[in-house]
Amino acid sequence: MVKFVAFVLVTCLCVGMVNEWLKPKYYYNDVYPSTNTFQDFYRLEKNTVDVLFFGSSHAVCSLNPQVIYDTYGITSYNLGTEQQSLVVTYYWLREALKYQSPKAVVIDTYMLHKFSDNYVYNDMNCSEPAVRKAMDNMRLSPLKWEAAQTIARTDPTQSSLSYLLPNIRYHSRWTELGEDDFTQSSMVTHGALKGFTIMDGTDETLTYTPFRAEDAEAVEGDIKMEPSATYLRKTIDLCKEKGIQVILINIPCAESIQRYRSTRDFADECGVPFYDFNEASLYNAIGYNAAEDLLSHPNYHGAEKISLYLGNLLAEEYGIAPRQDPSYDVTRLVYQHELENLQLQNTxxxxxxxxxxxxxxxxxxxxxxxxxxxxxxxxxxxxxxxxxxxxxxxxxxxxxxxxxxxxxxxxxxxxxxxxxxxxxxxxxxxxxxxxxxxxxxxxxxxxxxxxxxxxxxxxxxxxxxxxxxxxxxxxxxxxxxxxxxxxxxxxxx
Incomplete structure (x- = not known):
């Protein structure tokens, strides 16, 4: 019996190590450091985050917790990822609530509608690698198994078991293993930017005319994707059940007035506020300029404008109080490090x-x-x-x-x-x-x-x-x- 138990334990340990090594890693030296995003989240002290951000890469590049903390003292964390399906948003919110008790949740609504006309679609409304970048980093639990089964039902090309045993999906990746695959602890310890990704650059040729809210009355709303709408509604219902304030947003991304109408009507049905920065009054209120700040994926100057507006909104309209958190002293140094590298590239x-x-x-x-x-x-x-x-x-x-x-x-x-x-x-x-x-x-x-x-x-x-x-x-x-x-x-x- 002792030998049997020892064999099982050693086997489980070996399988666990192999799965961890084979799983792709995305650290702060990648454009979107999703491994850092989720592993850093697990290292936070419990119940220290008052605002959680969710959404696609639009949210990742636009919502900067460091700027919000340095200006308003509000603690927040960005759990957005590339093409984040609203199915994934729902399950990651449930996972996050095991560790944090946020007072507000801000959700980027870009993935409520069809992601792209040139995209091969499944009902997840995103690619399989995009789902993986979020779900591979979720800790093993009954919740992860539930999420994996939902994903496999929604997109039958995927295997639910492969989310618990990533070696099923990445078994051939052993030929690509490098230093970063074996140094996860040190790479995560270095720290990222609480889920935020810095973008740089400008486009002087870029022009953008935002639409007016009143003009939406004359258009028909765009078609929402399913199950995106269902799971966004489930996310909102969960927040209401927990007494968490929900805020829906859309960043400057040349979104159509038809999608604005559709999302606004959806928000009204759910009884939650919606702030679309493609709408002229909000676009102008934050002083946004597409030629200087970029669209869809704002540079860090554009992100600061959006983040400052939301920080003020959270403080003044939603009553999120400031608090002291020494972890922001660490991320401030990382943020400054990133900015110094960008300054070098532009000198x-x-x-x-x-x-x-x-x-x-x-x-x-x-x-x-x-x-x-x-x-x-x-x-x-x-x-x-x-x-x-x-x-x-x-x-x-x-x-x-x-x-x-x-x-x-x-x-x-x-x-x-x-x-x-x-x-x-x-x-x-x-x-x-x-x-x-x-x-x-x-x-x-x-x-x-x-x-x-x-x-x-x-x-x-x-x-x-x-x-x-x-x-x-x-x-x-x-x-x-x-x-x-x-x-x-x-x-x-």
């Missing part, structure tokens, strides 16, 4: 760029394989010296090759007119790099820098800089400054 002045590199978390790669010294000046060289590079690059004749690396172990530099193959690693050997210069073939000369298997140099003239973030375990910027010209033209790529 065009060489000296300003080099000044921003003086952070311990960065490993820096320099590559100048042909011509680079013509317009190097004292300011540039002094900035390079300050970063720990010591080779004098002024006055070097064209055809000379320069490559250098600075990381926590020190600085390594090469300056030569001979072809070279220079390799090494950072992060204790976990990330490799290689510099290659091969001029032996007149018509096919090779000037290449590779970091972590990624080709990082496509310009041979001037100074190419590649920045690797050791905390995020990723390349955060690649830029070439043409130091053969006076203005040191910058090209981020």
């Amino acid at each position: 065009l002045e060489l000296e300003d760029y080099l000044a921003q590199l003086n952070r311990e978390r960065y490993s820096i790669f320099l590559f100048a394989p042909t011509a680079f010294s013509a317009c190097l000046d004292d300011d540039t060289m002094n900035a390079l010296f300050a970063l720990g590079f010591s080779t004098e690059l002024r006055g070097v004749r064209d055809g000379t090759h320069y490559c250098a690396v600075r990381d926590s172990a020190g600085t390594t530099e090469r300056l030569t007119e001979e072809d070279l193959q220079f390799t090494g690693s950072i992060r204790g050997g976990l990330t490799t790099y290689a510099f290659t210069v091969d001029t032996s073939q007149m018509t096919n000369k090779i000037y290449q820098l590779t970091v972590d298997g990624i080709a990082c140099s496509n310009i041979s003239t001037g100074l190419t800089i590649v920045v690797y973030d050791n905390e995020f375990k990723e390349i955060v910027d690649r830029v070439n400054f043409d130091t053969t010209t006076e203005d040191h033209t910058a090209t981020h790529y």
Whole structure:
């Protein structure tokens, strides 16, 4: 009996470990870090979150708990995911209520209607990988089994058992396993942004004219998807049963007035408020500008506008009181880290760029394989010296090759007119790099820098800089400054 019990326990342990390894991971070095989102949620102190956000990637990119906390002191968490089916929203709300007692739940309604005309549809109204990103991270429980059965009934192409035993779905993934699959604890410990994802960029050509609410009276509402409507209603009923205030929203996303009418009527039927930022009065109230803030997936400036409006609404209209929570001190540092990386990616002045590199978390790669010294000046060289590079690059004749690396172990530099193959690693050997210069073939000369298997140099003239973030375990910027010209033209790529 002892041997039998021991065998069963060891087998269960091995199966559990294999399932955890095979399950895909999405951390803060991915666009949508859903693994961080849900695993960080489980690490929160119980009953410390007063507002929960749910919804699609629209919600993930728009609702920033850090901004809301820093401005209004309201504690919130964003449990949105890409293409989040409203079936998934319902079950994740039930899961969240095991650990938190929110006073309000805010739901992005984008998935209430058809996701896209170019989409192969099932009744989940989203892709199977989108369902997985949320449900694979839910803890094993009778609730997860209930959710898995509902998903399989709604989309018969899916297996309910595979949500309890992911190796059924991911059995062939063992050939793709990498470092992140075995370091979940440290990756989650680093922390994300309480479910929020930072987007950047602008589109000066983007124009958008929001519709007026009064014009909706003359249109017919768009068709709602099923079971999306059923499960949104179940979610609202659950919140009412628990005494939780429900707020439905839609962010600026060029949504049609027909969908606005449909959602507004649905909200009225359920007796809950609906705020659609595609409607002119709200769009203008937050000072939104599509050309500056983007549509559908707002950049972090647009997200701040939406979040500040909602924070004020939660405080003034719904009576959510401020409270102290030291976990926001941690996420504030992560948020600042992300913003510093974005600032780096948008810097065009060489000296300003080099000044921003003086952070311990960065490993820096320099590559100048042909011509680079013509317009190097004292300011540039002094900035390079300050970063720990010591080779004098002024006055070097064209055809000379320069490559250098600075990381926590020190600085390594090469300056030569001979072809070279220079390799090494950072992060204790976990990330490799290689510099290659091969001029032996007149018509096919090779000037290449590779970091972590990624080709990082496509310009041979001037100074190419590649920045690797050791905390995020990723390349955060690649830029070439043409130091053969006076203005040191910058090209981020």
